Amino acid sequence: MTPRHASRRRTAGIDVQQCRDCHRRLFPDRLICPTCGGTDFGVATIERGRIEQVTVLADGTVLASISTADDGPTLIARLIGSADPADETRLTGDAEDPGPAAFVPGGAPTSSTPTRTTP
């Protein structure tokens, strides 16, 4: 895990980018909002999601596709503790979370994209 992820670790949900104009939540980050074209972003926290698909790797790692409410982003996560498709799960940005939870490696959501030109 890179220092970037360690510095943004949180156990209560994950931070994602949110467009300040249309409020759409985006993950991974964008430079321009694909919905409204906005370039002014803030941060939103998503605490829970619903497990859509699960796959078990040969080494036993369990990965999942997680949908989030209100047309939020679909996330790829590692499940900590047992869970099944259609279950709701807590989201965490901490790879060492004791669980049960879904670990989503994050990063610092980027803020506004510079648009002002120098006079």
Place this chain on the structure above:
Amino acid sequence: MTTSIIGAGQSPYTRHPEPGLTTPKVLAGAALAALADAGLTPADVDGLAVSSFTLGPDHAVDLAWRMGLKLTWLMQDTTGGASAGGMLQHAVRAVEAGDARTIVLVAGDHLGGDAFTRLVAEYNTATRDHLTPLPMAGPNALFAMLTTRQMDALGLTRHDYGALAVAQRRWATLNPGAVYRSPLTLDDYLSAPIVADPLGRYDCVPPVTGGDAVVVTADRPGAVRVLSVRTSYNADQQDGDGLTTGLREIAPTAWDEAGVGPSDIDLACVYDDYPAMVVAQLIDLGLLDHSDAAGSITRGITTGHLPVNTSGGQLSAGQAGAAGGMHGLVEASRQLLGRAGERQVDARHAVVSGYGMVLYRYGACATTTVLAATR
């Protein structure tokens, strides 16, 4: 369209590259093979398009210099499995505009050592920051979950995907250039180790070192005429489920421009990183019935009624990095030129699709090329 493919060639595909083999040598080898197939030499070339994940720190112009090519047209494509269609699209326009007369399109990689591991770990920033740390090594898990979604949506089972893999291996047994040529049964497929449930060993392409190339010129008799080339990038902003590719939107225009439709196609070379993506692309092209996907696979592909990936595809021939997209174009060209040896089919029209570049959850690039034999 007023352009043709007049030659196709490869650098040998191998899981164990010889010491001293480099990416530039792989690319040059494929280019020379294609030129020889066209009856040309490097001195005839005035345009070059390159796609490679491992060419760095060199770029296309460095390769041109090392190959002794003097050019009036040059490009480097970065879209992996979709690069062949993208490069062909630009090459066609270049020939039509008079920017170049003889263009080599080449793609390939040297994936020896840990090159593949490094490639998939740092594929893009989304992979580096949000997937590799899971940990997840490569995209198999993503397409495992996509396959599960497709199974639910279309009522497919592992038997259906196995039928595709077995059919392609059957073709590979007739292809001396394929890395995996021993016969594969459905039992072999179903009993193979699971890589990422529900994907087993034979659902996942074997990375190899190798290269593929074609030569593009103005239309001439006896060559493979390019009827249409269409491309799509980021069609759904990664907001979808990955079961529909960008082909869905561009296929109608591509067929329209080509003047032929799905029912005229005698051969399909679709980007086969996973059997589920073969299904998805064939549906998007109108070659598979989504309302009866299993039946379509049995009636069309298992029987050989619609030959699909007659080289064995990447699943059996191997995936040589960025050459994966060019592999299908080379095979379709060989078939339409009548140079496919034991696996020759009677084909007048072929469609070639490209797909690739997983942005986060699935591929974002899609290309379709419709070709016609004129011999």
